[in-house]
Amino acid sequence: MAAGAVALTACTRPEAPSQGEPVILNIGATGEPVGLDPSTVNGAGTPFVLLYNVYETLVRIDGEGAIRPLLARDYSVSDDNKVYTFNLDGLAKFASNTPVDAEAVVTSFDRILKGDGITDQVTSKMAPVDSVKALDSDTVEVTLKQPSNQWLFDMAGPAGIIYDPAGLDTLDTKPAGSGPFAFAEWETGQFVKLVRNDHYWGTGTRVDEVFFRYYADPNAMNTAMLSGQLDIISNLTVPQALDQFGDPDKYTVIEGTTDGEVVLGFNHDNPQLADLKVRQAINYGIDRQALVDSVWGGKGMLIGSMVAPTDPWFEDLSKTYTFDQEKARALLKEAGFESGLTLRLRVPTLPYAPPAARFIAAQLKEIGVTVQVEELEFARWLSEVYTAGDYDMTIVAHVEPRDIGNFANPDYYWHYDNPAFADLIKKADEGSAQEQVTLMKEAAKMLADDAAADWLFLLPNLVITTKEVSGLEQNATSLSFDLTSVATNR
Structure with missing residues (x-):
């Protein structure tokens, strides 16, 4: 951002309250x-x-x-x-x-x-x-x-x-x-x-009352929309059901991007996951496009690092680790786990996480990793995984904008400790606008190369409204x- 005055256009003045x-x-x-x-x-x-x-x-x-x-x-x-x-x-x-x-x-x-x-x-x-x-x-x-x-x-x-x-x-x-x-x-x-x-x-808003209505079952939410009980689905969590809203005379489908990186997060305090070769093996061992096709109806962008496409420093890093089970097995063998290893995958009961966890458990089994999946209510996930760090791997969408800097904090629940990465983030934050872009690209690539996590996909913004x-x-x-x-x- 250039120094000096930055003029912004102010909000317009109020409309009259709604009538009738x-x-x-x-x-x-x-x-x-x-x-x-x-x-x-x-x-x-x-x-x-x-x-x-x-x-x-x-x-x-x-x-x-x-x-x-x-x-x-x-x-x-x-x-x-x-x-x-x-x-x-x-x-x-x-x-x-x-x-x-x-x-x-x-x-x-x-x-x-x-x-x-x-x-x-x-x-x-x-x-x-x-x-x-x-x-x-x-x-x-x-x-x-x-x-x-x-x-x-x-x-x-x-x-x-x-x-x-x-x-x-x-x-x-x-x-x-x-x-x-x-x-x-x-x-x-x-x-x-x-x-x-x-x-x-x-x-002033042209709406008098808004109800955010919560559904534990996404199919029930879709049914409510189809039956006229809802005006908007704020986040279609069963993309396979998109065809149900294909009538343009009844529905509008809004499709865009989010900042929601769906991350297979590693607890770097776990000695097994502190080993780069183990993390790389897991990245090679998961077919991310097949996961998106299976879990999210083919909707969702492959990204490869903690950067969304609306960020100025976005680059396509999705091919850093391609699906290669043979290479995954070889890396596990080099890391001393030729006979396999066992990891706990504790996930919140959010729509994408349990099906993704089951898919991952099946794929990693083929390279010699036994994955024990445990599903937690979100409040319990926040307490036991996010706060207490009681997990080996987890899956959650990190939706905060420009949140790559969380990896620079070793106290964050991933416990990723890479001083070189943290230094890049610090220099990018304090540098000029152009330096920020250049250094953030370097930081994103360093994170991808180090297999600090496995970025499964970027959540799409799928919103359904009535006409x-x-x-x-x-x-x-x-x-x-x-x-x-x-x-x-x-």
Whole structure:
């Protein structure tokens, strides 16, 4: 990003509230939130519902992965790329009808910087920050310890949410934001309800109520859509069923990309998986295209490293390890496992993970690896695998944008410790825009060559709507299921 002033186009002004019968949208979803405060709970379920819809940030990510204005109408960056000055839109208000002012920004950022009860996923994004100051009621100055290309991008996600200071004590039960919707109700296991925020400061939504309805069985969600109970399927998790929605007079199919790298993750604290030859053998031993065809209906891009195609440093690394069982067996023999080895594969009960685990177990058996598959409810997976590190291998889609830097943190649940990789990530973050792209490409290739994981495929963005619904993005480039432009003509 060039130093100096960066002008951004501000949001347009509010529309009149809807009249007559309320406009209600029913949205089918799978990954239910595990809590309502995006700063204190892990998992993508919470920002999926609340980010940009209920909570807003200074800047946001658009459907092409670019930074756009939100609460900040513009910002400037000092010549040394360390001081950011944000000018807030003076019309911005919280749902409580109180102003979104500089003190609210300082309070929200300081809360993350202090870290009390805040997840590592969020506090790590604020690590570059040295200080946050209110210069006046509409101007905030953030000073970084060192230049960081990633920091502003991260501020478009959960770490950058600006909370209503008056609601901080009850965020677990009552989200307090400035978005076009306000939180209304959460019935665990059933739905999260949002309602139109009549105090919204920007372009008002044309929808009065939204229900995110949760389905443990993706086929039941498809049936609900076909029977008219849903207006949107937010993430088609049975791509084999796509033909059911092939009638263009009834349905619109939106197909794009996501940031969701489906990763066969290795616990590098396991001595067997700390061996490069073992990791390479596993990569050679899995036919990823056949897995995509079997598990995800042939929908899903092969990537080869922790980079999505909407990232500026994307390169096709999917052929780093091609399917070669003979080579896999030879590598296991060189590693001293000619007689085989046994590994535990603990996966969450998300739609893609158990079928992928069974496919992988069958393929790795052919090269001499016995895979013991265990399926866990997602909350238990978060506790035992993600937090406690009790696993050998796991499968999960990492949907956070530009999250390759997680591999630079040896305390992250993979426990991947490669100082050379971490150094590349650091230099890329602190360098110029061109240096960032060049160094991030090097980092992605290093990760692939080192078989730090097995990148199975990139989740496609498969959204189904009725013909009456419009305004959804083609690509999912953030953690949000963004409803800010959604409309229906019924």
